[in-house]
Amino acid sequence: MNRVRRLLVIVLLTGLVGCAGVPVDFGKARTVEVGMTASKLESIMGKPYMVRAIGDREIWAWVQASAFSTQSVSFELRKGVVSVVPTIPSSF
Numbered sequence: 290m291n292r293v294r295r296l297l298v299i300v301l302l303t304g305l306v307g308c309a310g311v312p313v314d315f316g317k318a319r320t321v322e323v324g325m326t327a328s329k330l331e332s333i334m335g336k337p338y339m340v341r342a343i344g345d346r347e348i349w350a351w352v353q354a355s356a357f358s359t360q361s362v363s364f365e366l367r368k369g370v371v372s373v374v375p376t377i378p379s380s381f
Contacts, residue, residue, distance in 0.1 A: 310352040311338045313360040315381040318351075321364060325371045330364060346372065 317333050330349065331337070337349040350363040360381075365373035 310354050311335060313351045313353045313362055315360075315362065315377050318362045318375075319377050321371060321374055323371055323374055327366055327369045327371075330366070330371055 312335075314334070321330055321333055325333075327349075334349075334351055338352045339348075339350045341348045341350070345367060347366045348363050349366060350361060352359065352361040354360075362375060362377065364371050364375070
């Protein structure tokens with residue numbers, strides 16, 4: 290019985306630790322365009338996992354990580370407006 294309990298604890302902990310971040314929807318990310326406001330970006334993508342200020346620009350990132358993979362997408366904003374949109378392959 291002790292082995293079964295130990296195995297159950299390992300499986301549960303792996304499930305809890307296995308995922309972090311926010312879901313990344315590349316289909317929605319493809320609809321983001323240069324010139325969109327920060328509020329429009331957030332309405333499309335949801336709250337970002339991370340926002341980092343670098344000089345006069347902000348990098349908004351959505352990241353989802355698991356034990357086996359990491360998916361991410363980020364957009365650059367200047368003065369509250371999307372200024373750089375990444376090219377997202379159709380295979381994503």
